[in-house]
Amino acid sequence: MSKIEVKQATKVFGKNPKLGLSYLKKGLTKSEIKKKTGMNVGVSNASFQVEEGEIFVIMGLSGSGKSTLVRLLNRLIEPTSGTIAIDGQDITLMNKKELRDTRRRGISMVFQRFALFPHRSILENVAYGLEIQQVDKKERLEKAAKALEIVGLKGYEESMPDQLSGGMQQRVGLARALASDTDILLMDEAFSALDPLIRKDMQDELLDLQSEMHKTIVFITHDLDEALRIGDRIALMKDGRIVQIGSAEDILMNPANEYVENFVEDVDMSKIITAGRIMSRAEAIQVDRGPRVALKIMSDDGISSIFAVDKTKKFIGVIHAEDAANAAKEEQSSRSIVKKVEPVTMDTRLTDLFELISKSTLPLPVIDDMGRLRGLIRRPAVIQALAGNLPSQRSEVK
Amino acid sequence: MNQTILPKIPLGHWADLFVQFITDHFGMFFGSLANGIEAFVGGLVTFFNIITPIPFILVFVFIAYWRRGWTIALFTLLGLGLIYDLGYWQHTMQTFALVVTSVLLSIIIGLPLGILAGVNNPFRKFITPLLDLMQTMPSFVYLIPAIFLFGTGMPPGVVATIIFAMPPTIRMTSLGIRQVPEDLIEASDAFGSTPWQKLIKVQLPISMPTIMAGVNQSIMLALSMVVVASLVGAPGLGADVYLAVTSLRTDIGFEAGLAIVIIAIMLDRLSQNTRRHK
Structure with missing residues (x-):
């Protein structure tokens, strides 16, 4: 229902x-x-x-x-x-x-012009809904004070509405609606x-x-x-x-x-489009496999780095080709050469991606709520999206 | 009076018959009402006399200071002191009792009517011409039926004063209620107020300044009626003025007139709704 x-x-x-x-x-x-x-x-x-x-x-x-x-x-x-x-x-x-x-x-309601009662203090305004339900005075003022705290107006209980700025008045309006729970x-x-x-x-x-x-x-x-x-x-x-x-x-x-x-x-599309919408498929290697495997995939794909994930596909970091080559010589595990890199989530907005990618030389890894690698974003994809060219729907990985 | 071709409509005769009818059938009721008013005003006068002039003056000076500050307090002190000094204290108290009673009754009757007119448009349309009539009909005219129904003395004076002084309270209450911003009414409704809660917690407090402006006007109109009321035998300063006019006594006329002015200014300033900021 x-x-x-x-x-x-x-x-x-x-x-x-x-x-x-x-x-x-x-x-x-x-x-x-x-x-x-x-x-x-x-x-x-x-x-x-x-x-x-x-x-x-x-x-x-x-x-x-x-x-x-x-x-x-x-x-x-x-x-x-x-x-x-x-x-x-x-x-x-x-x-x-x-x-x-x-x-x-x-149902409670918040109004465009705040609609606070000018003759009542902030606390009494917030308590109005409870007052007409005949909740006893001590209890309703406590609840009202709590609601005021939630909206960040603790300390203004005794002020009158006309002493507050518009933004603060609307917080009171919100608190009044919240107080009735x-x-x-x-x-x-x-x-x-x-x-x-x-x-x-x-x-x-x-x-x-x-x-x-x-x-x-x-x-x-x-x-x-x-x-x-x-x-x-x-x-x-x-x-x-x-x-x-x-x-x-x-x-x-x-x-x-x-x-x-x-x-x-x-x-402004940049505020709407999310990472999940423009990411492309990410090549990744399971970190327990050796550095040689990593090198092989990289050379096959013609790339100089690859994302590393664990058995559950959880994102761990990035492996660079040079490090993999050194590790292969010295017989180290892949895990030891993984470098940290900050991933972004699926719902990161394009505006934020733009900033991140402009600072980074690598593609951005995209993870889901569980921390699993779902794709990556390269710089051209961000610029294309900003220009209004979106990849066709559902190009999501797996 | 000019006789026209059309027969004269016997409007005056009807008014006469109506008052006659009321007197015949409701005489008892109005008689006891008159006794009630008489007793109340008499009680007030006795009360003022028990207080005696000096404490009375001090109480009002204090109220004036509390509500409006020291200038009005000083005016109250000097004004009431002058009245006492001139020897009009007793009559001033009678006038005061008349005004207080009339205004109290005006509020008791006028406020609910004003609220009703404020929330109910048909009622407002019905009462508006009545209020116009009450205010513009020469106030002496009320005295005639008032004598039939209430006899002479204080009661017909009070009743005529109420009729003349009540309209501003009704009008301004209605106006005040209707001026409460729509979104505050909505807010009150949206939280589930009953009509009564809405009235008591939102409409009345917000319209209070306007209502008080109406009460203030009612007080002024009541004072302007004291001389008229003396025509039917209401005692007080009005009677002094009336006596002064009929016997061409400039001295009494000036002194009693000045006493009325002092009371009027004092009551006006005290009933004006201006909050004193500290």
Whole structure:
């Protein structure tokens, strides 16, 4: 069961939403309905699932309906039709009390303009969710203090919101959402009001937090870079419709239509493409075999060094041809002549690879999570990728 | 009055009948209401007299210093001292009791109505013209039915004052509630607040400065009614002014008028919502 399951959710704003709905069913577009009835279609027939522990990004330009869509998830906006299930419970069928309980214990939210209560101290702001659940004062202030500590704002408990910078205020917003300890976090353009450097920091911090907390996060943004950076999966919206859902790479490599294509054409590929995508097959030698074998492979392939792995294919280092020749004369083992070299992981981004490879004379070894050698990256591959020429899909080794 | 071709609509007659109807059927109710008001104002006056002038002045000087600083405190000291010195203390306390009672009742009735108007658009549309009527109808007009329903003396004065002074409290409360930023309302809802929690913890605290501006206006309007209230026999400084006008006594008129001004400035400064920064 998915954590969040949205089926054909539609929201029509205006005097007669049912009429708008029937026009939608007849296939009229958002702008045709606007012209005909004056009603605004916020979200049209959106269906998607969000899995537990996933960061799901809903991305689109302003007016694409993304903010409306996220508000359907906790019914801050009533859907006109469709079902929205949280943990299998359809929230569109809930009465007011059940809905309140879900909002208190199941879903919390972070807002674009922070939405801190100006008359409450930082600590009281963070404790708000617990306060309305009537958690007793001592306990809720303790939990709030803990949440503040998590977002790095220990020591600001007694400050007022207007004394804090934008970045800090949004940390408070995040802490307020964390304090209720809900499984689901809705973040509505949470970092859009922050300046770019701080936005990057916050994105990194969110990813760090997420690696510890494993919340289910629905993140709204109009910034494609942000979406690609933090989204496990991304839904692209236009005119209230979801145009495409997929991983960052899916969307970049296989845009569903011209709209998506136009959208992603300016993307800085160096931030998206990973080592795993551009690596080529690596020749390696099992380190227990002698230096002569190593020399033989190197001369066959016309290379001057070779990566060494152990029996389980774990990467150990590199063996140079000269060392192998000396070792062969002196009857040493291959293991004694292995030189250390820093490998990169499969998900290292192209930007980082570029820096590493410019410092190194050797190809970069690429390892997986288990430390096994999966491939290597040579300098031309990095430059080609930067120029936009990617090797054809799935050239991965073994 | 000019006679037109159309027959005159007997609007005045209807108003008369309406008041007559109310008097006949609810006379008892209004009678006991009048007694209640009389007792409350009387109690306040007695209370002020028990305190005696000097401690009373000191308490207000202290409040003025605490809320606004030493300039207003000094003004309060000199102003109240002058009133005491001129011999208007007793009447000032009666006026004070009238204003306090009217404003308290204005808030007790006006705040809930204002909140309702703030959260409920149809109710706001219904009450807005009523508020316009209450504020623009010459205040003397209220006195006529007030006499029928409440007799003479303090109670009709208080009631006429309430009707005249309450609209700003209602209006500004409604405005304040509606001015609470949408994202704060959303935040409050998103965390699962009940409407009551939202009102108490978010809407009211955030609209408090606006509400206080309304209460401040109500206080000022209540003071402006004291002379009118004296027409139906409400005692106090208003009665002194009324007496001064009818007997052409410049001295009494000036002194009593000045006492009203002093009380007005004092209450205005004390009820203005400016937080003193340390």
